[in-house]
Amino acid sequence: MKRTLRVVPLGMLALLVMLTAGCSKLKARDQLNKGVQAYKNAKYEEAIEKFKNAVALDPDLGVAKLYLATAYVGQYVPGLDTPENIRNAELAIEQYQEVLKANPNPINKLTAMKGIASLYFNMKKFDQSKEWYNKVLQQDPNDAETYYSIGVIDWTEAYAPRMEERNKLGLKPEQALYDKKNAKVCEDLKTKNSADVQEGIDELNKAMNMRADYDDAMAYMNLMYREKADIDCGDDAARQADLKTADDWVDKTMATKRAKAEKQNKPGGIVMEDQQQQK
Numbered sequence: 001m002k003r004t005l006r007v008v009p010l011g012m013l014a015l016l017v018m019l020t021a022g023c024s025k026l027k028a029r030d031q032l033n034k035g036v037q038a039y040k041n042a043k044y045e046e047a048i049e050k051f052k053n054a055v056a057l058d059p060d061l062g063v064a065k066l067y068l069a070t071a072y073v074g075q076y077v078p079g080l081d082t083p084e085n086i087r088n089a090e091l092a093i094e095q096y097q098e099v100l101k102a103n104p105n106p107i108n109k110l111t112a113m114k115g116i117a118s119l120y121f122n123m124k125k126f127d128q129s130k131e132w133y134n135k136v137l138q139q140d141p142n143d144a145e146t147y148y149s150i151g152v153i154d155w156t157e158a159y160a161p162r163m164e165e166r167n168k169l170g171l172k173p174e175q176a177l178y179d180k181k182n183a184k185v186c187e188d189l190k191t192k193n194s195a196d197v198q199e200g201i202d203e204l205n206k207a208m209n210m211r212a213d214y215d216d217a218m219a220y221m222n223l224m225y226r227e228k229a230d231i232d233c234g235d236d237a238a239r240q241a242d243l244k245t246a247d248d249w250v251d252k253t254m255a256t257k258r259a260k261a262e263k264q265n266k267p268g269g270i271v272m273e274d275q276q277q278q279k
Contacts, residue, residue, distance in 0.1 A: 024057045025057070027057050028053075028054045028055075028057035028058035028061050028064065029058075029061075031051070031064075032061065032064050032067065035049075035050030035051040035053075035054060035071070036067065038050055039067065039071055039074065044071050047074075048071045051064050051071055054067075054068075060102070062099055065098045066095070066096075066099050066108055066111060066112065068095045069092045069094075069095035069096045069099065069112070069115060070092075070115070072089070072091045073089075076092065076119070076122070079122070086123070089123055093115075093120075096112040096115045096119075097112075099111075100112050106139065109139065110136060110139055110140060110143075113132055113136045113139070114132075114146070116132045117130075117131075117133045117135075120132060121153060126153050126157055129153055130150055130153050133149050133153075144206075144207045144210040144214060144217075147203045147204070147206040147207040147210070148204065148207040148216065148217045150199070150200075150203045151201075151203040151204040151207065152220060153200075154196040154200030154203065154224070155196075155223050158193040158197050158200070158224075158227045159227060161192060161193065162193060165189055166230075169182060176236075176239060177189070177231070177233075178232070178234050183234065186231065186233040186234070189230075190231040194231065197227050197228050197231070200227075201224050201225075204217045204220055204221045204224065205221075208221075215253050215257050215260070218252050218253040219253045222246045222247075223246075225242045225245045226242070226243070228242045
């Protein structure tokens with residue numbers, strides 16, 4: 001018995017491909033929406049599966065990859081060093097990297113970069129975190145929060161070794177690190193920490209130049225000057241000046257916080273209905 005081969009016209013085949021692709025994109029959007037709803041309800045595992053489905057159905061749907069990364073972040077607990085927890089952070093970074101490979105719009109690009117930088121910070125991979133925050137600044141040199149974040153990294157890197165040395169020496173909080181018995185300890189720490197302390201001060205200043213009421217940056221400026229004071233190493237006048245500057249930043253922080261609170265609690269004026277509609 002002869003079998004006949006039916007030839008599908010090229011135009012019809014192209015139409016079928018387009019319809020199939022269109023159907024996949026619609027299904028991908030449906031999975032994306034369901035994933036967003038699951039994420040809002042803190043059902044992160046369900047959200048992850050929905051976002052995975054969306055990516056599989058439409059690999060060009062960059063926002064699905066961004067949401068997938070965010071869902072993995074939701075599963076990650078900073079400071080918990082279990083293999084499963086670390087894997088969640090790594091999977092989030094992988095998805096952020098996928099977003100960046102797709103040449104996303106500027107907002108999604110910055111979101112992915114900041115996501116990677118934040119995860120590396122929480123994983124205590126400070127060099128990688130700072131590297132990614134600097135990439136953010138290459139895209140947006142006016143991002144005050146990124147300068148602040150670099151300042152926080154610098155403080156974190158300076159604080160840990162300084163406190164380790166102070167604890168070894170059994171020093172009380174009010175005691176200076178330097179004395180004749182441990183002069184070398186102080187000088188070695190000064191060599192190790194000076195660059196981070198100065199960079200931290202510089203980065204925090206940049207953040208506050210862009211945001212005059214940046215009280216978080218002010219609070220860290222206080223901490224940075226206390227780091228600086230402890231590595232003045234025998235220069236008591238410099239140490240006292242740095243401690244005075246630190247105290248001044250405490251006062252500025254508190255004054256700024258009070259001003260913000262007063263502004264928020266201040267009753268608003270009456271806005272006419274037609275004025276509201278014009279906004």
